Amino acid sequence: MFHFRFLSRLSSLTAFFALSASVLCAADLKEPITLSSANGVLDILMIAKAGSINTLPGAPTGWVFQICRRPADNSNTCPPDAGSPNYYGGTRLQLEQGDLLKVRLVNQLPLALDSEHAAEPGHEFLRLNPVNIHTHGLIVSPHGPTASDPTYGDNIFVLTFNSANGKPEVTPHLHADVRYDYTDYSIRIPASHPSGLFWFHPHAHGLALNQISAGLAGIITIGHPSDYVCKNFACAALLPSIGLRHILLKDAQVLPNGQLQTQEDPDFSDPQRDPDESPRLGHAAGVDTSDQGGPDYQGGQWFFTLNGQLYPTLPVTSPAGEIWRITNTSGSATYNLNLFSPAQNRNMIMQVVASDGVSISPSADMTLGQMTQIGGSKFKPEACPVTHGFAAIAGQASLCTRNLLLMPSARVEVWVSYRNSQDMVASAPQNSYAVLRTTGFQTGPAGDSWPAVDLARVNFNSSLQLNMQGLLGLAGEANNVSSPAVLANQLSAANKAAETANCKALPAGHMRRIFYAVPTTDLDAFGLAYEEIDEKGRVVGPPATDVTAFNPMNDTICLPLGPGNTPVYERWQLINVAQEDHNFHIHQTKFRVLTDDELSGAILPNSLRGRGVEFDNLPLPHADGVCGNDPSGDLSNPIADWRAGLCKAHAITVEIPFAVAGKFVYHCHILEHEDGGMMAVIQVVPAK
Numbered sequence: 001m002f003h004f005r006f007l008s009r010l011s012s013l014t015a016f017f018a019l020s021a022s023v024l025c026a027a028d029l030k031e032p033i034t035l036s037s038a039n040g041v042l043d044i045l046m047i048a049k050a051g052s053i054n055t056l057p058g059a060p061t062g063w064v065f066q067i068c069r070r071p072a073d074n075s076n077t078c079p080p081d082a083g084s085p086n087y088y089g090g091t092r093l094q095l096e097q098g099d100l101l102k103v104r105l106v107n108q109l110p111l112a113l114d115s116e117h118a119a120e121p122g123h124e125f126l127r128l129n130p131v132n133i134h135t136h137g138l139i140v141s142p143h144g145p146t147a148s149d150p151t152y153g154d155n156i157f158v159l160t161f162n163s164a165n166g167k168p169e170v171t172p173h174l175h176a177d178v179r180y181d182y183t184d185y186s187i188r189i190p191a192s193h194p195s196g197l198f199w200f201h202p203h204a205h206g207l208a209l210n211q212i213s214a215g216l217a218g219i220i221t222i223g224h225p226s227d228y229v230c231k232n233f234a235c236a237a238l239l240p241s242i243g244l245r246h247i248l249l250k251d252a253q254v255l256p257n258g259q260l261q262t263q264e265d266p267d268f269s270d271p272q273r274d275p276d277e278s279p280r281l282g283h284a285a286g287v288d289t290s291d292q293g294g295p296d297y298q299g300g301q302w303f304f305t306l307n308g309q310l311y312p313t314l315p316v317t318s319p320a321g322e323i324w325r326i327t328n329t330s331g332s333a334t335y336n337l338n339l340f341s342p343a344q345n346r347n348m349i350m351q352v353v354a355s356d357g358v359s360i361s362p363s364a365d366m367t368l369g370q371m372t373q374i375g376g377s378k379f380k381p382e383a384c385p386v387t388h389g390f391a392a393i394a395g396q397a398s399l400c401t402r403n404l405l406l407m408p409s410a411r412v413e414v415w416v417s418y419r420n421s422q423d424m425v426a427s428a429p430q431n432s433y434a435v436l437r438t439t440g441f442q443t444g445p446a447g448d449s450w451p452a453v454d455l456a457r458v459n460f461n462s463s464l465q466l467n468m469q470g471l472l473g474l475a476g477e478a479n480n481v482s483s484p485a486v487l488a489n490q491l492s493a494a495n496k497a498a499e500t501a502n503c504k505a506l507p508a509g510h511m512r513r514i515f516y517a518v519p520t521t522d523l524d525a526f527g528l529a530y531e532e533i534d535e536k537g538r539v540v541g542p543p544a545t546d547v548t549a550f551n552p553m554n555d556t557i558c559l560p561l562g563p564g565n566t567p568v569y570e571r572w573q574l575i576n577v578a579q580e581d582h583n584f585h586i587h588q589t590k591f592r593v594l595t596d597d598e599l600s601g602a603i604l605p606n607s608l609r610g611r612g613v614e615f616d617n618l619p620l621p622h623a624d625g626v627c628g629n630d631p632s633g634d635l636s637n638p639i640a641d642w643r644a645g646l647c648k649a650h651a652i653t654v655e656i657p658f659a660v661a662g663k664f665v666y667h668c669h670i671l672e673h674e675d676g677g678m679m680a681v682i683q684v685v686p687a688k
């Protein structure tokens with residue numbers, strides 16, 4: 001590819017824009033198709049079907065959600081398209097607090113021909129390509145249908161088959177409500193739900209990687225950035241001058257024959273660009289992997305797009321910079337994002353505004369060390385540089401970073417503005433630009449190498465200088481998410497109606513411990529294990545012996561809500577004993593990472609609750625040393641090895657508030673691992 005060097009030699013922006021229309025790689029980034037609620041309701045038809053990805057060379061066929069408002073005649077067909085809408089780029093559903101999201105999901109997908117798990121005994125039904133939806137990050141009810149209401153909530157235990165593909169054989173692995181052609185969902189957003197960025201995608205176990213890699217993903221936004229930006233600070237006057245972008249990161253592997261590969265292979269391209277290779281502007285070349293027993297991908301391309309667009313241009317023209325709302329909608333790929341300034345030869349600093357759909361609220365008395373711990377490895381915090389002459393915002397620290405680690409499903413909102421070589425917000429010199437890139441990421445000795453690719457060109461063209469401190473004041477919502485009593489109250493009807501079961505609350509001071517590893521008996525699978533520990537770290541009840549792959553019939557964890565269906569806080573210790581990183585995700589709630597100071601009692605327990613950040617997915621770094629099955633062929637039990645001290649795991653303890661009753665799951669959001677079994681069922685039941 002020659003575009004990058006050619007364009008960078010151009011001296012005038014006018015010339016650049018005149019050319020850009022004819023150059024595929026240099027089109028301006030477009031916002032996703034957006035559908036907004038009206039009068040408290042968004043009622044849509046969501047058709048999962050094959051569709052051409054017309055933004056990529058050769059227009060390969062992917063699977064897309066065609067979304068339209070529900071037709072008045074109640075049919076399952078959207079009106080004919082005007083033009084050629086970019087469904088692959090992903091649709092944004094804009095909702096307000098208190099809204100009802102009504103979805104009729106229609107399955108018109110073709111057969112899933114390259115699904116790896118469809119070849120396993122009992123899983124043949126996966127070839128029929130059944131689909132469902134999950135609203136990732138929303139704190140909503142996962143209800144099932146009742147006699148008076150036939151709709152589903154954010155419930156993954158239902159699969160909709162396309163009857164044109166045939167009927168499934170019923171096996172124990174098909175533990176979901178089986179429906180044909182369409183399913184109705186109704187999802188009520190609580191009135192006090194945080195404002196921010198969420199997303200939706202299918203959650204059919206065994207097919208999640210295929211369906212999401214093929215393009216089935218979109219985003220949900222609730223409320224508006226003005227709900228949390230500049231609320232408590234003099235920058236309110238700047239709000240109208242701040243630009244807003246929604247960016248869906250999607251990747252697609254196109255084989256040498258022009259077909260999309262939905263069973264993604266992390267070895268498709270080399271991790272880093274070869275010195276002889278042309279610059280990787282939105283794509284990396286396929287390589288021959290036959291020396292490792294894999295296919296020959298030479299002549300194929302791995303595309304990394306923004307809203308389906310290949311290496312677009314992001315013109316930053318708003319006088320007060322832009323807020324970028326970024327979602328990693330990939331099946332398994334991790335992005336390690338930087339905003340690289342060639343003129344300054346370094347990564348520009350950005351202010352972190354929100355993470356995983358919740359605006360952040362770091363308190364001024366939180367130390368940088370504590371901020372580093374609560375952020376997991378998602379970002380390496382730095383204090384934001386404040387323009388000389390301005391004081392810090394009273395009571396509030398700010399969080400800036402030069403690096404964003406986005407494992408699959410992660411969202412982040414950052415404020416991007418031109419910065420001079422002292423990191424200060426400044427008027428951009430003519431022709432200033434930066435490159436949004438992922439530098440590549442290796443998920444451990446037994447993990448994957450996600451490639452380094454330049455994703456977009458960012459042209460800074462803000463000529464207006466506004467008198468600002470150099471940071472945005474934030475009214476963080478992390479506080480109300482970590483005290484979800486109001487949310488629980490708004491969900492009271494759904495919570496009361498949830499299934500009941502006889503289960504006991506976790507005793508005070510106890511923790512649940514979850515192990516992540518490869519099962520001793522099946523090196524191709526992935527699994528989780530569970531045990532309870534007391535305040536001294538001693539195992540209570542049956543100890544975990546080996547990790548097991550997902551069993552939908554088994555509620556691994558069951559807990560009741562508190563008296564009057566009030567929220568319950570639990571501490572979970574997450575222990576990754578594998579030699580590769582995983583990404584913990586739990587449905588229907590958020591969580592926060594506990595600092596060493598809270599765990600050791602050096603500060604009052606929960607004194608940091610309501611401050612900092614709240615997540616719905618979290619990188620779990622791999623263990624150092626070898627526990628369990630060594631890739632060199634030494635078979636052993638990962639948990640026994642860990643107890644014997646054969647490896648050092650980096651345990652992370654999180655506090656999870658449970659305010660929503662129902663049956664849902666926690667799992668690794670690397671979908672190769674989720675499909676491989678790294679998932680378990682949790683049931684939260686109403687109080688007795």
Ligand SMILES: [Cu+2]
Pocket residue numbers: 581582583668669670673674678
């Ligand atoms: Cu994983």
